Amino acid sequence: MKIESIKLFIIKMPLKSPFATHLETVTDRESIIVEITGRDGVQGYGEGVAFSSPWYTEETVKTSYHMLKDFLIPLLEKNPINHPAEATELFSRIRRNHMAKAALETALWDLYAKEQKLSLSSLIGGKVNRIPSGVVVATASLPDAIRQTENYLAEGYRRVKIKISPKNDIEFVSELRKRFPTLELMADANSSYTMKDLNRLKALDEYGLLMIEQPLGHDDIIEHSFLQNELTTPICLDESIVSLDDARKAIQLGSCRVINIKIGRVGGLETALKIHDLCVEKEIPVWCGGMIEFGISRAHNIALASLPGFTIPGDISGSGRYWEEDIIEPEVIVINGHIEIPKEHGIGFKINKKTLIEKTVFEETFRMH
Numbered sequence: 001m002k003i004e005s006i007k008l009f010i011i012k013m014p015l016k017s018p019f020a021t022h023l024e025t026v027t028d029r030e031s032i033i034v035e036i037t038g039r040d041g042v043q044g045y046g047e048g049v050a051f052s053s054p055w056y057t058e059e060t061v062k063t064s065y066h067m068l069k070d071f072l073i074p075l076l077e078k079n080p081i082n083h084p085a086e087a088t089e090l091f092s093r094i095r096r097n098h099m100a101k102a103a104l105e106t107a108l109w110d111l112y113a114k115e116q117k118l119s120l121s122s123l124i125g126g127k128v129n130r131i132p133s134g135v136v137v138a139t140a141s142l143p144d145a146i147r148q149t150e151n152y153l154a155e156g157y158r159r160v161k162i163k164i165s166p167k168n169d170i171e172f173v174s175e176l177r178k179r180f181p182t183l184e185l186m187a188d189a190n191s192s193y194t195m196k197d198l199n200r201l202k203a204l205d206e207y208g209l210l211m212i213e214q215p216l217g218h219d220d221i222i223e224h225s226f227l228q229n230e231l232t233t234p235i236c237l238d239e240s241i242v243s244l245d246d247a248r249k250a251i252q253l254g255s256c257r258v259i260n261i262k263i264g265r266v267g268g269l270e271t272a273l274k275i276h277d278l279c280v281e282k283e284i285p286v287w288c289g290g291m292i293e294f295g296i297s298r299a300h301n302i303a304l305a306s307l308p309g310f311t312i313p314g315d316i317s318g319s320g321r322y323w324e325e326d327i328i329e330p331e332v333i334v335i336n337g338h339i340e341i342p343k344e345h346g347i348g349f350k351i352n353k354k355t356l357i358e359k360t361v362f363e364e365t366f367r368m369h
């Protein structure tokens with residue numbers, strides 16, 4: 001893959017409404033956009049999904065930028081690759097920093113698909129023309145959660161994820177279940193429980209949740225296996241799974257019955273594909289998690305979620321869930337609870353250069369020699 005230059009943009013945009021979890025409330029989103037210019041001016045795009053502070057993982061926009069500028073881009077310049085699947089091995093010389101790696105690796109996948117004149121979905125084995133879309137209701141106010149759920153159901157979403165912690169679990173889940181008895185409802189705890197909360201978590205079993213996401217420690221696999229033995233509700237792991245090995249161990253130990261795959265969390269699309277393939281082999285359903293991202297990462301997620309193992313609606317909502325104006329065109333729209341898989345080459349969405357430039361707070365270009 002011939003690379004002429006790599007440009008990094010740091011963009012910043014306010015969310016339409018605050019996204020509140022027990023860990024952090026996100027009101028503004030900064031992300032890194034990676035633009036790789038290849039031969040004949042073909043351009044591939046990736047998005048760094050680390051947040052501005054290290055509340056979800058240890059990475060931030062600043063650590064990712066440092067990794068890209070001082071390590072990953074120089075490494076790629078010195079070691080040209082022929083296929084984006086080679087990037088994971090090349091980047092493995094650098095420890096962790098998965099979101100920084102994924103930002104560059106996904107741009108390589110988009111560039112390669114465009115050079116091959118293929119949609120990214122068809123390049124990686126996508127089998128469907130549309131995917132079901134799930135939405136996240138992230139608020140500490142129960143009336144707000146009810147109102148948001150009503151609004152999103154009216155917009156066509158079929159699966160709703162709420163945020164829970166020992167402060168608001170039974171109250172939220174019981175009230176939402178009462179008002180929406182047949183809703184595909186799931187809950188994300190973002191590690192807000194310990195095994196001491198076993199009885200609280202068992203009490204949630206009676207509400208028919210699709211799953212409880214990441215109830216225990218962000219880097220735990222062992223205790224989740226003890227907890228899954230006690231619950232009828234499936235546990236879904238998110239933060240605990242940062243590698244193919246983690247997925248293998250979690251499945252072997254029975255730590256979860258569902259896995260949330262996030263391209264940024266696992267270091268890139270290549271590893272996401274391998275985790276998907278392992279889960280299909282072990283009959284563990286997967287879904288594509290979200291990172292309150294802009295349209296480039298959302299587009300990569302749509303392609304990933306078109307693979308056969310993605311049988312549960314992911315956190316892939318429309319662009320309008322978070323943004324007044326996205327950086328892609330057309331924007332991602334949800335029709336009857338589904339998102340169409342674009343047929344165009346690469347990620348299948350054009351970059352809205354006007355919005356990208358308007359929202360850019362910093363940019364830097366690296367010429368490949």
Ligand SMILES: O=C(O)CCC(=O)C1=CC=C[C@@H](O)[C@@H]1C(=O)O
Pocket residue numbers: 021056135136188190238289290291292293315316317
């Ligand atoms: O992107 C979306 O629509 C939802 C994102 C989302 O739920 C999360 C993003 C990042 C951290 C958490 O709050 C949560 C998650 O754990 O999945």
Ligand SMILES: [Mg+2]
Pocket residue numbers: 188190213214238239260289
């Ligand atoms: Mg989660």
